[in-house]
Amino acid sequence: MTLTVAETLMHTTVRLECKLKDGNSSTGTGFFFSFKLDGDQHIPVIITNKHVIENSEIGSFVLTKSDAQGKPLLGQVERVVLNGFENLWIKHPEKDVDLAVFPMAPLFREAEAKGVKFFAPPLQDDLVANEKILSDLSGLENITMIGYPNGIWDEKNNMPIIRKGVTATSPKNDYNGLPIFVIDCACFPGSSGSPVLIFDQGGYMDARGNMNLGGNRIILLGALFAGPQHVAQGEIQTINVPLKQVPISLSKIPNNLGFVVKAEKILDFKKLLV
Structure with a gap:
């Protein structure tokens, strides 16, 4: 079944779960984004706020798997758990701009090496x-x-x-x-x-x-x-x-x-x- 534009938009976000240094947990929102380079090259990232991942020791999020045609397999997911979560993000250099990005390419390559593909449609620049x-x-x-x-x-x-x-x-x-x-x-x-x-x-x-x-x-x-x-x-x-x-x-x-x-x-x- 072909997804509508609205249904595709609903797959552009990801729920971020953080275990903080003080032992508490928090949740926030991120969204998939893609920076276009020359030719057909892109840089895929997740975007969120700096304060969402601040003081986080362990972070996790759930990705939906896709089939061979690139369509989402609802209910078939993989949870990604990452240590040193805050340090994996690039924070915006301006103090008053509450944004941070997480490069996704290494994670995608690791998954594809195992024969797994994710449905993570990005918002484009x-x-x-x-x-x-x-x-x-x-x-x-x-x-x-x-x-x-x-x-x-x-x-x-x-x-x-x-x-x-x-x-x-x-x-x-x-x-x-x-x-x-x-x-x-x-x-x-x-x-x-x-x-x-x-x-x-x-x-x-x-x-x-x-x-x-x-x-x-x-x-x-x-x-x-x-x-x-x-x-x-x-x-x-x-x-x-x-x-x-x-x-x-x-x-x-x-x-x-x-x-x-x-x-x-x-x-x-x-x-x-x-």
């Missing part, structure tokens, strides 16, 4: 919202976020949870002078690292009011990393989306807003990987 793409946006757009809120997932099929929302600030602008923007979407523990996309099926209206009918539109706007919360005294603080699955005091009230690192910062990794 041509989907990244650049200046030209952003100029065609209205500023108020419907968004789709894919991830693992509170670590929740379809464990049997190794599938994520989809959330919907809207842009709360225009992704054309740098919120408070930083390469981020804000979304109005339910953002819970485990959602850190989730890709935030525009995904229109069958048509959409551009910034000039022109209706484009037929086909799909997919734009990678960025990756969720933080969000504001009220505290008991009514003060509003910005914190990383929590990772640990622990009871949360009712004195902290999420605003259902999320801060998103702009996807353009992902492209900074290309020169670090080549």
